[in-house]
Amino acid sequence: MESTQQNDQQRSADRRRRELLEAADRVVLRDGPGASMNAIAAEAGITKPILYRHFGDKGGLYAALAKRHTDALLNSLRAALDAPAERRERVEATLDAYLAAIEARPQVYRFLMHPADAGSPGDPGFDVGKHSLPLLRLMGEELAQVIEDRLDLGPGSQQLARVWGHGIVGMMHAAGDWWLGERPCSRAELVRSLADLLWGRLAAAGDRIGGPGF
Amino acid sequence: MESTQQNDQQRSADRRRRELLEAADRVVLRDGPGASMNAIAAEAGITKPILYRHFGDKGGLYAALAKRHTDALLNSLRAALDAPAERRERVEATLDAYLAAIEARPQVYRFLMHPADAGSPGDPGFDVGKHSLPLLRLMGEELAQVIEDRLDLGPGSQQLARVWGHGIVGMMHAAGDWWLGERPCSRAELVRSLADLLWGRLAAAGDRIGGPGF
């Protein structure tokens, strides 16, 4: 039969692909986002052209590699987002899930968040990054959807939700990036501070003596 | 006299440096962040090694180039931050100043915000980026200072201010990046939506029918 043979080949190819991705993962974890195709190929015990047959170009490998971690992170975020609890608790759980993830694997985080970006539009080999728009956008859209589904924001709610989705994700990201570098406080404190910000403490704070506040 | 001669040379070198930076600016504006050293040298009418003598390596040139725009942006932000107006107006003015800047010169924005990041710690030529920690950090620290100076946040105010500074800057950045790509609404609407988010509308919003809200 022909189809079983094709299936076998497909399965074998998929297994190989997974092996390659795992090797790539190891190298990226060790060498950071600048890992070279040669290094990855060597770690996998093979040579460059195979990588290119499997993934097209470096962007393709990046996309495949990113998708694994992205999916994992998005799943944990979705879980926190969908937990049966009050809104504030859920926001805190989501922030904490994100921060815990980047704390646990900073190298992976750096790889996902700071990909080498593409060159000028005229350059050769510019098809990189066409797939897998950055993780931040995905998270922003996802959060926007959740907000729009669950909150009553009155007129213009869809646009408002999208702005907020991307804004909140950006807040989480930037604060997390800074926190990961300096570790100025515990994760729990960071979560509380961010949630407080989202909860309007900026508007509610009193002015310092000596002039109007920020 | 010796010192006047040295001064002359110094001045001449500085002028040359400025010329080179202006040429680099033009190229980066035209070719995006991936502009090559060769292209920059060609635009300046000279050859590569001169660039390297002036700036050390590509990171050095990047840093020098970034500093100009960074200073300009920070100044306009400071102006908005220090304007004599109510807090909400000032927040909106600051958001708007940032968004207007990135809207006016998206190429510069991309160059500043998405620099090609450094490779692995073991690689040669890793001294890149030692100078000029990314603009986002600077803005975050600056905003944190303003917040701490002007708001009365009770105990732990310093840490809270820093978290908020970086968080708000990140929110602004991510929302701006997304907005610049999709242009889903006017700048004014975006500013209003973000200010609303900062003003606690997330906490105040009602749940949608059908379950507890986000």
Add this chain to the structure above:
DNA sequence: CTAGCATGTTACCTACGGTAACTGGAGTCT
């Protein structure tokens, strides 16, 4: 006139992303 110094050049090195062309072995058809 020569010594020193900054400025500039050409020519080169290394490393990377990416590709073309060949090799070897497994299965298939007659």
Add this chain to the structure above:
DNA sequence: AGACTCCAGTTACCGTAGGTAACATGCTAG
């Protein structure tokens, strides 16, 4: 069995990038 077709894998190469060494030129000082 032997020829045919795939397909993973290889070597060897290309173009371009960042970065550097070694040589040329011109100015001012003594």
